[in-house]
Amino acid sequence: MVHDESAAGTSVGRREQGSGRGRPLSEGTERAILEATTELLAERGLAAMTIEEVAARARVGKASVYRRWPSKGTLALDAFLSDFLERQPVPDTGSLRDDLLGMLRGWVRAVRQPTTGRTLRGLIAEVQRDPELADAWRERFVAPLRARHGALVQRAVERGELAPEVNTGLLLDLLYGPAYHRLLHGHLPLNDAFIEDLVAAIMAAVDAGAI
Amino acid sequence: MVHDESAAGTSVGRREQGSGRGRPLSEGTERAILEATTELLAERGLAAMTIEEVAARARVGKASVYRRWPSKGTLALDAFLSDFLERQPVPDTGSLRDDLLGMLRGWVRAVRQPTTGRTLRGLIAEVQRDPELADAWRERFVAPLRARHGALVQRAVERGELAPEVNTGLLLDLLYGPAYHRLLHGHLPLNDAFIEDLVAAIMAAVDAGAI
Amino acid sequence: MVHDESAAGTSVGRREQGSGRGRPLSEGTERAILEATTELLAERGLAAMTIEEVAARARVGKASVYRRWPSKGTLALDAFLSDFLERQPVPDTGSLRDDLLGMLRGWVRAVRQPTTGRTLRGLIAEVQRDPELADAWRERFVAPLRARHGALVQRAVERGELAPEVNTGLLLDLLYGPAYHRLLHGHLPLNDAFIEDLVAAIMAAVDAGAI
Amino acid sequence: MVHDESAAGTSVGRREQGSGRGRPLSEGTERAILEATTELLAERGLAAMTIEEVAARARVGKASVYRRWPSKGTLALDAFLSDFLERQPVPDTGSLRDDLLGMLRGWVRAVRQPTTGRTLRGLIAEVQRDPELADAWRERFVAPLRARHGALVQRAVERGELAPEVNTGLLLDLLYGPAYHRLLHGHLPLNDAFIEDLVAAIMAAVDAGAI
DNA sequence: TCGTAACCGAGACGGTACGTCTGGTCTTTTT
DNA sequence: AAAAAGACCAGACGTACCGTCTCGGTTACGA
Numbered sequence: 001m002v003h004d005e006s007a008a009g010t011s012v013g014r015r016e017q018g019s020g021r022g023r024p025l026s027e028g029t030e031r032a033i034l035e036a037t038t039e040l041l042a043e044r045g046l047a048a049m050t051i052e053e054v055a056a057r058a059r060v061g062k063a064s065v066y067r068r069w070p071s072k073g074t075l076a077l078d079a080f081l082s083d084f085l086e087r088q089p090v091p092d093t094g095s096l097r098d099d100l101l102g103m104l105r106g107w108v109r110a111v112r113q114p115t116t117g118r119t120l121r122g123l124i125a126e127v128q129r130d131p132e133l134a135d136a137w138r139e140r141f142v143a144p145l146r147a148r149h150g151a152l153v154q155r156a157v158e159r160g161e162l163a164p165e166v167n168t169g170l171l172l173d174l175l176y177g178p179a180y181h182r183l184l185h186g187h188l189p190l191n192d193a194f195i196e197d198l199v200a201a202i203m204a205a206v207d208a209g210a211i
Numbered sequence: 212m213v214h215d216e217s218a219a220g221t222s223v224g225r226r227e228q229g230s231g232r233g234r235p236l237s238e239g240t241e242r243a244i245l246e247a248t249t250e251l252l253a254e255r256g257l258a259a260m261t262i263e264e265v266a267a268r269a270r271v272g273k274a275s276v277y278r279r280w281p282s283k284g285t286l287a288l289d290a291f292l293s294d295f296l297e298r299q300p301v302p303d304t305g306s307l308r309d310d311l312l313g314m315l316r317g318w319v320r321a322v323r324q325p326t327t328g329r330t331l332r333g334l335i336a337e338v339q340r341d342p343e344l345a346d347a348w349r350e351r352f353v354a355p356l357r358a359r360h361g362a363l364v365q366r367a368v369e370r371g372e373l374a375p376e377v378n379t380g381l382l383l384d385l386l387y388g389p390a391y392h393r394l395l396h397g398h399l400p401l402n403d404a405f406i407e408d409l410v411a412a413i414m415a416a417v418d419a420g421a422i
Numbered sequence: 423m424v425h426d427e428s429a430a431g432t433s434v435g436r437r438e439q440g441s442g443r444g445r446p447l448s449e450g451t452e453r454a455i456l457e458a459t460t461e462l463l464a465e466r467g468l469a470a471m472t473i474e475e476v477a478a479r480a481r482v483g484k485a486s487v488y489r490r491w492p493s494k495g496t497l498a499l500d501a502f503l504s505d506f507l508e509r510q511p512v513p514d515t516g517s518l519r520d521d522l523l524g525m526l527r528g529w530v531r532a533v534r535q536p537t538t539g540r541t542l543r544g545l546i547a548e549v550q551r552d553p554e555l556a557d558a559w560r561e562r563f564v565a566p567l568r569a570r571h572g573a574l575v576q577r578a579v580e581r582g583e584l585a586p587e588v589n590t591g592l593l594l595d596l597l598y599g600p601a602y603h604r605l606l607h608g609h610l611p612l613n614d615a616f617i618e619d620l621v622a623a624i625m626a627a628v629d630a631g632a633i
Numbered sequence: 634m635v636h637d638e639s640a641a642g643t644s645v646g647r648r649e650q651g652s653g654r655g656r657p658l659s660e661g662t663e664r665a666i667l668e669a670t671t672e673l674l675a676e677r678g679l680a681a682m683t684i685e686e687v688a689a690r691a692r693v694g695k696a697s698v699y700r701r702w703p704s705k706g707t708l709a710l711d712a713f714l715s716d717f718l719e720r721q722p723v724p725d726t727g728s729l730r731d732d733l734l735g736m737l738r739g740w741v742r743a744v745r746q747p748t749t750g751r752t753l754r755g756l757i758a759e760v761q762r763d764p765e766l767a768d769a770w771r772e773r774f775v776a777p778l779r780a781r782h783g784a785l786v787q788r789a790v791e792r793g794e795l796a797p798e799v800n801t802g803l804l805l806d807l808l809y810g811p812a813y814h815r816l817l818h819g820h821l822p823l824n825d826a827f828i829e830d831l832v833a834a835i836m837a838a839v840d841a842g843a844i
Numbered sequence: 845t846c847g848t849a850a851c852c853g854a855g856a857c858g859g860t861a862c863g864t865c866t867g868g869t870c871t872t873t874t875t
Numbered sequence: 876a877a878a879a880a881g882a883c884c885a886g887a888c889g890t891a892c893c894g895t896c897t898c899g900g901t902t903a904c905g906a
Contacts, residue, residue: 022881023871029883047340050861061884066863124395125336129258134397142398169399170389170408178381178388180395184335186345187353188380197381197422204421205412233850234902240852263892272853277894444855445897451857469762472887483858488889546817547758551680556819564820591821592811592830600803600810602817606757608767609775610802619803623838632837633830662878683866694879699868 013074013136015067025068032058033065037079042115046076046122073126073133080119081140084110090148096156096206100175100199103149107176108190111183121184146172163209171211174202224285224347226278236279243269244276248290253326257287257333284337284344291330292351295321301359307367307417311386311410314360318387319401322394332395357383374420382422385413435496435558437489447490454480455487459501464537468498468544495548495555502541503562506532512570518578518628522597522621525571529598530612533605543606568594585631593633596624665691666698670712675748679709679755706759706766713752714773717743723781729789729839733808733832736782740809741823744816754817779805796842804844807835 017025036057040049051072055062069075087110091102111117127137149172156162178198182190205211228236247268251260262283266273280286298321302313322328338348360383367373389409393401416422439447458479462471473494477484491497509532513524533539549559571594578584600620604612627633669690673682684705688695702708720743724735744750760770782805789795811831815823838844 021873021879023883025882026871045340051863052861059884061886062863063865064883067882121339125339128332128336128395129256138396138398142396146398167408170405170412173389173392173399174385174409174412177390177392178384180392181384181388184339184391184395185349185353187349187357188384194381197378198385201381201385201416201421202412204416204419208415208419210412210415211408232904233848234852234904236851261892262894270853272855274895275852278851443853443899445857447856467762473889474887481858484889486857489856543761547761550754550758550817551678560818560820564818568820589830592827592834595811595814595821596807596831596834599812599814600806603806603810603813606761606813606817607771607775609771609779610806616803619800619844620807623803623807623843624834626841626843627834627837630837630841632834684868685866692879694881696869697878700877
């Protein structure tokens, strides 16, 4: 498994509360900020959202935002993450082909919702400009998803559908790479035909032992 | 036929000179702006570059920049494009496998140069926030490259290496999708093993008639 | 004469336009800012006035304020100055006693207007915290007034009412010192009895040749 | 009798402890706050000092400051007052002229110390913006000093140097008004010549029975 | 050849958001 | 209940850029 760290505890790109002394960070404040962020992400997208507006919408001082999140990107990441991750299926059909189809279908369904797709694209954009966000992105978004998907591949190995030497990283990149490519460049549609053709091609390579 | 201003009239994201009357746009001014842009792209990256700074560096008024380019993204696109495109090889080895290897190797070599890689990532980021730039991006970057590469695939069809019904779009996405994925997410390296494994997998799918 | 510099040209605490190149500072903008400042000074006083509000009221960008005035104090000084100075009489009655009475009565009448008095007190307060403003204050407020008043004293010398060796600085401090003292400390009223008693005392000292 | 809580009930601008219940205010805390205030007044002056910094320097919570003093001004007043007042001489030479000289010399000596002069100027500035502080200022600074000085004048009446109808308020304003004027406006120096000339002028007016 | 339209560099324009700071209050745990 | 600590909301600070406009001045076309 590559670059796991399986999330938990590392908490990149999110500020920690210091010692136990003094007034603790208020949960209500945090919730209000995340709700306002989610709303504004839906209304305007990440690029057009400002921290100033988030604070105003949440009826919170700007400092209460900056106390928790160092940048707009990490805030948006938090607002996006739990919602997105829990909507990503981890199928277990007993067949690698069907598992891959299920994963890709779930992903495409999610990103075709305008809000989700736009926010995901906005976050990837932000990741390119903010190295700290990039770390958080890999640790809290990419790694957990790949861990889940890697486990799914591992099950196929255990079933004997795949050789143990399978290049899991490549396999997942062959699945998600073309999908992100179309999401970000928009040169071709993310439709059902694409999903099926892509999985068919991957399965052919798998069956030929070439992955 | 490669990007010979193939769409003379389209010219997305670049301002045109109006009627013939009045003083024409100065070529020296344009050159100075593009040079300053190239320098700043190398020094700071697209995100940290400002049009104000480009104008100052080029010893040019801000209006002279806006007269030619409507946004930072289109300016950076112009500064990036010719240089990048002419460094992308269009191999013709007589073998699809070797052509794919050549293309991918050329792309990886280019984006592993820090300046080029950072600028490409910055441009893709900008494309996500600016719909007009997205149009220009597809017309002036994505389409020309895919046209070139499509021709290469077509030659393989003519040689009989591929069936005429080959899904060219999918084939190219299988080649470039994983590469862009690693460039943008940084979860796994863009090394020689990746290149070879990826092409091997694609060729296996091709040989199985699954693309 | 002490510390004259007779204003003109020195222009402390006020930004100058640089070279003649580029768009010149707009007079309308300047006027709008000064009007908004005058209004807010009257409504809230200097301490409660913010540059943000001045800019908003004048329908002007904050930068247009900062481009001209380096601080709230210098801005308020400009808004206050011309108005206040032109309301300060320079009597010429032919009698030193009556001239002093006229000057002091004019000053008291001005500072007893709530807006003027509050602004003057606010400016003196600001002068204590901002050394640059203090320079401007001396050059553009104190010095011009004292130059005027010094001329008035000089006329009394020429009339033979005062010896040529008169200590003009002390004479003026004896006149204005107690007045500012009561304005700033508020321990005793600025009424007509004060004015008359003060001038009577000064004239007694003058007549005894003690100033 | 100097400031022995002379007005036990008055206590403007200083918070009182409520009922006797609960933990009493710690004296150590109060002392630490006043010491930190004195240090910061000397280091930066009143304008640049913040309550936040005072609390940090005193290793005390901000609330412990606000529990005792309602504003920065009253805190500074307390830190300044006893020190300043006890350094103001109340001479008793048997001669009004020499008493006035002694008082003025003591005052000038005090305010020419950079820290004392700056703090006094800062307090007078603060008094202009904070009406509650203005009350405290008059009750705890101006009134006690004028009471002392009034007693001194009264002794001169008893000695027969002054008529009983002397205008004590005006006399003191003639002494201190010009001095504060020069302190606050800085247009002329507070030197020995000033002291002597001023007292000479006042004595001339006194001798002429004009005060 | 002359007028004029559109260019040129410079920089001010009205806006907006930034991230920081302070003010005064409130909420913890600890003494 | 007061203590220290520090989070709370609020909002001003001064800066940086945005994209447009205005200035005085310069080309180069077309009448």
